[in-house]
Amino acid sequence: MLNLIPRPWRLFPLLGATTLLCAQDPAAAVGASNPLLTESPLPLQYPAFDQIKDDHFLPAFEQGMSEELAEVDAIANNPASPTFENTILALEKSGALLDRAGRTFYNLNSANTNPERQKIQRSLAPRLAAHNDAIKLNAALFTRIASLYEQRTSLGLDAEAQRLLWRYHQDFVRAGARLSEPDKAKLKTLNAELATLQTTFTQNVLKERDASSVLVDTREELAGLTDAQIAAAAAAAKTAGHEGQYLLALVNTTGQAPLTTLTHRALRQRIMEASLARGSRGNEFDNRAVVSAIAKKRAERAALLGYANHAAYQLEDQTVGSVDRLNKLLAQIAPAAVANARREAADMQAIADQENAGFQIAAWDWALYAEKVRQARYAFDESQLKPYYELNRVLADGVFYAAGRLYGISFQERHDLPVYEPTVRVFDVLDADGSQLAIFLFDPYARSSKNGGAWASSYVSQNPLRGTKPVVANHLNIAKPSDGQPTLLTHDEVNTAFHEFGHALHAMFSHVSYPRFAGSSVPRDFVEFPSQVNEMWATWPEVLQNFAKHYQTGAALPAELVAKVKAANKFNQGHATTEYLAATLLDQAYHQIGATEVPAPDAVLAFETAALQRYGVEFAPVPPRYRTTYFSHTFSGGYSAGYYSYIWAEVLDAQSVEWIKAHGGLTRENGDRLRRTVLSRGGSKDALDLFRDFAGAEPDIQPLLTRRGLDQPATE
Template sequence: MKLMMGLCMVGIVLQLFGSPSAANPFLGDWDTPFGVPPFDKIELEHYTPAFEEGMLRHKQQIAAIVAEESPPTFANTVEALERSGEMLDRVASVFFAMKSSMNNERMEVIAKDVAPKLSQHGDEILLNEPLFRRIEALWAKRDQLDLEPEQRRLLDETRKRFVRGGANLPADKKERLKAINKTLALLSLSFAEHVLKEENRFELVIGDRADLAGLPEGVIAAAEEAAAERGHEGKWVFTLHKPSMIPFLQYSQRRDLREKIYKAYLERGNHGDELDNKQILAEMAALRVERARLLGYPTHAAFVLEEAMAKEPAKVYELLRKLWTPALERAKAEAAEMQRMIDEEGGRFRLQSWDWWYYAEKVKKARYDLDEEMLRPYFKLENVLDGAFGLATRLYGLKFEKRPEIPGYHKDVTVFEVKEADGRHLGVLYVDYFPRPSKRGGAWMGEFREQRRIDDRDVRPVIYNVGNFSKPAADKPSLLSFDEVETLFHEFGHALHGLLSECTYQSLAGTNVARDFVELPSQIMENWASAPEMLKIYARHYQTGEPMPDALIEKIENARHFNQGFATTEYLAASFLDMDWHTLADVRPDVDVLDFERQSMQRIGLLDPVAPRYRSPYFQHIFAGGYSSGYYSYIWAEVLDADAFEAFREKGDLLDGTTAEAFRRNILARGNTEEPMELYKRFRGREPRIEPLLKRRGLE
């Protein structure tokens, strides 16, 4: 039935457009620099026929593998499977990147149509019995095949993917698994769409300038521009996008308005209307448990973590609890200090979650003579990006060349060619840093094309970094907060992981590693973002070009542990919530989501003025972003990155070339060609220690 549908779709394309490759860029070769997507030619109507044709071609390739008359070999089965589906990968990589960055109603319609088809297509491959028999036959004699280490890894990972995808299940359970996967694909899409629409529909409109008391002029100017864009001329608008909301929470003297905007943020997906996510996430949690049990695992977390460094839920909880106690004590001390300030000012109220940013900023100013607005003039976006690029040059010899002739998918996108020190082409990097209504919140990295080798030809990657940073104002360039600076370096670290990959097989290359290992290359970059040695290089005043004064750098150093209790507890609380949802052995689809969340937070004793970084109804990482049972990964990887960065400190040079080369060779270049702990030990000479992390966060 699916095959006939695909043939019909191709027939329609031919009737409407003649030669499909002439009309639809996805159906032919891309005659563009470095084979990048031809965004100036791609239209919305191209996606559906391209998906159908891509799935059809992929099915034909799978059928050819199964029909192979000669006995299975690594080349005619595992390698052939690895090379299959290239066109489908190409259209999917572009479509889902655009779905996150350039979403609209037509994209949503296409996504809801194609998501269940893609789910079914993937299941038909993983549950293809003749194909699995060929893989299993090879795996059974794996020790006699004389495979190279990367070939052996691919065989092991391929076989594991089939088993975990249900290949050993009886027929009736395979059908149920297909239905679960199809439903989960649609629910995940709806969850993300609801959050985006919630964020876009809220606006805090201020008509009286007196209500802007305490806000810096740059924040006011940005709000005035936002108001004009939304049809509120002569007023000021604040939204739930972080560059708008966070400065408002930090500086607004109107406590009632801080409460209004922060409650709107906390209540996303929780209004009992058409955008409510509680029923969706409850159904997802229930289906995930059912799927795990079908596959022989007690919980969804047990299923997911089998593929992670942590291996089991108990190890995750062990790390979270080890950090929770000192972090909570520090957060209590921070809250007490803020409450004293409130009392001294005659506030006559208890500290609440919408007060935290405001009083944290006041305490930081009083204790360290430092606030966010003192730093912004030194963090012009272009200078920060140059700093990240310059760091990659110093560590790895890379060169970055702007390529304005390569079309982006939006006017805010800038494209760079990345080269080795000797001028060899390494890859392409797109950067897209400003918020817009069509873009989901947060920041991320992805690939339009992943690195691989085909017939001794090294196919280089095409990478993108996306963010939601402070936009330029009429009279000022984009000036970043320090948090945004660290985020830019973080996502650039992911980009380097993709760009510096040196693997043979795409499924093992770049960032295709364990979820709790993938954040090591990104988070280690944040260390350099705040290092005094680097600040002196890239932090320059946007008007004068003068470097950041030593006195200001010293203040940043003195304040580096400030508010770490809050930052750690809000993150850990969300990690506990993720694990609590996914260690359930049984979930009713009508579970009371808010009551479950309350109980989860009560068990760990979360402070009232601290909300988890993400509440369940808008926790996209775990219900729409691939991090279910994996949000802990950031802190797990922080153990690794803090310990890895110590290797540079031990050399007495944060830019030590020998250490950088070892990190590139053993971590960044190797992808998933070996177990991550083995790669780490090869770089560091031992397993990681937790002490550098505790020291960094001031939790000793």
């Protein structure tokens, strides 16, 4: 599943401002009662959620920025000659308070925001960016780093320390450390503006999603939904002040879950059109001007740093390597994907014609008629699976069970630690030897205060310099059922649970010498690789048999239904691949151009249409997974010019899955190999070398094409 995974906040390329406001003594503002100012006394420094108040954040950030700038100033102006210890290692040890405040705030703001936290986020965006610039553009500090880099072969450093020195030098150069002072000033201004714009985009998407919920007058229009779903819609409407009606909330993707079963076509159209219109309706949440400004300023910044465009700047630091290599990869996949999508549409149209439906298949018909094709071809539909996918069993007997079999780890739920929302669950994670490996938070349910999609995040990361172990969270967006009803998942939601836990494993198994490399501190186009590999266990026979049991009877998922699921594995992959590639190519379209080519606000939607046509992926029944104006991954979520990462990671994933299958599947030997070569190494070694260490080969696209049924599109 596609997901947005916030990386440790200090590793984001913070896009910054020119001034830093620290006029008061922040500690005095709240006194010693601020729990963020000291390490949490709870196990593994687990955040004291019950003690943290919104008015604690700004003082903690301000004191944290002040402390880190003082630490950096001491490093930069150290009269002693630069050494690895007094420069690079000292930087690794700096910023503890800011790191703690940043992780806590940004994770909470994503999972459980409120107006005050959004206000704090807007205030912090340019100030944190200015703070980042004050460090990365510090000439004296860069002189010390550059001096060490020039001597790197004679310093006697081990491989990981050498890589850390290279990483710091690379980070500072890419941040503009070599620019002239006038150009540094221009860069700071661009960074300030981008930080504010990206925050505005994020908040507009969240507010518009809630404002775009679809209000339904009659129960008859909801035909096709279950009684539990209808009851939930009625409750949502009552909460919103529309008692007697029904409210269908939107998720962040273009596609919406009710479209799979709703039989009322006019309502399906209303839902899809509301989804597609988000961020472009001319209201206060309209994102067209924000998009135009972000794309232009990113292009200007790339030019200032010496790159042809923002994509060239971003891809230089990724495993795919270059814009040309990426474009060739996408060109290899797109034609086959669209051809398969058109074939799938024809199959649906045939059923619609048999029903004398009297319409051409449109985007709002696709999910429903795809299910009809699935039923006709494979004699099953998704609704048959849901009674066997109860959330607690999926988690304990599926996700945790597979991890136990692979890695020997175990899980113990605990109820003594505070949580930020009552439905969040907390688990101790124990290693094979019984020692504590991590703490894991599981936050499964959708709510209006929570970002859309699914993601993993770390409240505390593995850090041998501070002696910390990981505190990791998984966030899903499953519809919460009515009180007393079970939480039954779709097949996609099961995959997402396994996917996100792959990210959690990456963080929990981290075993590096320096925090800069901990967990998922890897190139953006490699970060999805471990999580996508973990999806394979969702349908692995031993795992599936262990968790897929009827929530009422306990009966196992019937063998004949399992066989049908496997037979349908490539079903609808033309649609899935096309909607994803359309979004990916939009991301590249905005970022492979110069500043003068960026569309004006009123031309953003026309630019989108033209780009899809140019790339050959404009197919109205299959709109992009994210349209421009609610494409958070690329305009605010850290995936700018990087949304391709999922398909590139799947190239590596598909090849690795084939290796695992060929070497015995669900075994400790395979788990230990993946843990040793990839999951524990973080960014301490070149990412493609890690892949080679595990798979024993160079990346090969063929397993991906075969998996998605794209190798023979005309006949599949």
